[in-house]
Amino acid sequence: xxxxxxxxxxxxxxxxxxxxxxxxxxxxxxxxxxxxxxxxxxxxxxxxxxxxxxxxxxxxxxxxxxxxxxxxxxxxxxxxxxxxxxxxxxxxxxxxxxxxxxxxxxxxxxxxxxxxxxxxxxxxxxxxxxxxxxxxxxxxxxxxxxxxxxxxxxxxxxxxxxxxxxxxxxxxxxxxxxxxxxxxxxxxxxxxxxxxxxxxxxxxxxxxxxxxxxxxxxxxxxxxxxxxxxxxxxxxxxxxxxxxxxxxxxxxxxxxxxxxxxxxxxxxxxxxxxxxxxxxxxxxxxxxxxxxxxxxxxxxxxxxxxxxxxxxxxxxxxxx
Numbered sequence: 001x002x003x004x005x006x007x008x009x010x011x012x013x014x015x016x017x018x019x020x021x022x023x024x025x026x027x028x029x030x031x032x033x034x035x036x037x038x039x040x041x042x043x044x045x046x047x048x049x050x051x052x053x054x055x056x057x058x059x060x061x062x063x064x065x066x067x068x069x070x071x072x073x074x075x076x077x078x079x080x081x082x083x084x085x086x087x088x089x090x091x092x093x094x095x096x097x098x099x100x101x102x103x104x105x106x107x108x109x110x111x112x113x114x115x116x117x118x119x120x121x122x123x124x125x126x127x128x129x130x131x132x133x134x135x136x137x138x139x140x141x142x143x144x145x146x147x148x149x150x151x152x153x154x155x156x157x158x159x160x161x162x163x164x165x166x167x168x169x170x171x172x173x174x175x176x177x178x179x180x181x182x183x184x185x186x187x188x189x190x191x192x193x194x195x196x197x198x199x200x201x202x203x204x205x206x207x208x209x210x211x212x213x214x215x216x217x218x219x220x221x222x223x224x225x226x227x228x229x230x231x232x233x234x235x236x237x238x239x240x241x242x243x244x245x246x247x248x249x250x251x252x253x254x255x256x257x258x259x260x261x262x263x264x265x266x267x268x269x270x271x272x273x274x275x276x277x278x279x280x281x282x283x284x285x286x287x288x289x290x291x292x293x294x295x296x297x298x299x300x301x302x303x304x305x306x307x308x309x310x311x312x313x314x315x316x317x318x319x320x
Contacts, residue, residue, distance in 0.1 A: 130162030
């Protein structure tokens with residue numbers, strides 16, 4: 001490790017979002033001499049082009065890499081959460097691809113920072129490693145779930161969610177989902193658990209943790225836990241999920257509408273109950289939640305009665 005790198009690691013990465021980007025200057029200087037300098041022949045430069053290229057090819061410091069990654073991850077998160085158009089979703093995908101490229105390029109440095117860097121470096125490295133989508137990031141992220149800094153733990157959960165590996169130990173994720181006093185930790189634990197379930201991972205702790213999370217004060221926890229219960233086809237939670245369609249946060253209501261429809265599709269004996277839950281919600285909700293309810297009804301019915309509430313009611317009433 002170079003002296004500059006050691007000093008950088010010792011100082012840490014102060015307040016990432018406020019740290020000005022370092023300015024890299026490539027300076028070509030000649031030695032001062034008592035003899036008169038020879039005139040430069042533009043047609044036959046004294047400095048080969050290879051040297052000029054090498055002089056400008058200075059490796060980025062890990063500090064600058066982390067600053068840029070932090071800004072990009074924040075932008076990606078905002079776009080992912082609020083994307084309301086195809087253009088927004090396209091920009092989010094492009095930003096994600098760029099994050100994957102940069103994280104892959106600096107994977108070993110990010111692992112080193114996560115394992116031994118100062119807090120601000122560890123916080124960014126934990127989330128950035130998830131974008132590598134590489135197995136080498138798995139063990140360091142699992143170890144980071146025991147970090148003394150809760151922000152590192154929250155971002156390690158996000159990193160593991162992005163990796164989505166079915167062999168991720170579920171018990172620690174469940175524990176953080178149920179017991180952490182920090183909302184961002186619980187929210188990312190719920191997201192991680194949802195992605196692991198989608199990847200095929202199963203554990204005895206998941207179902208009770210998701211049922212518990214359905215009542216969490218954090219909207220992100222409630223929405224992800226509804227999707228977990230749906231993926232597990234938890235028939236016993238169908239009514240509770242249906243009640244959450246009326247959640248004051250539309251994100252939660254829409255997720256619960258999707259969850260009810262999924263359980264109805266995967267459990268034929270509960271199709272009638274799921275349909276009637278959604279028809280009632282179709283009558284009583286509006287906006288994006290009502291739109292998601294209608295999509296759920298259409299998937300259950302294998303057709304679409306549009307805005308004809310009476311038709312939906314008659315259809316649902318005919319189901320056992």
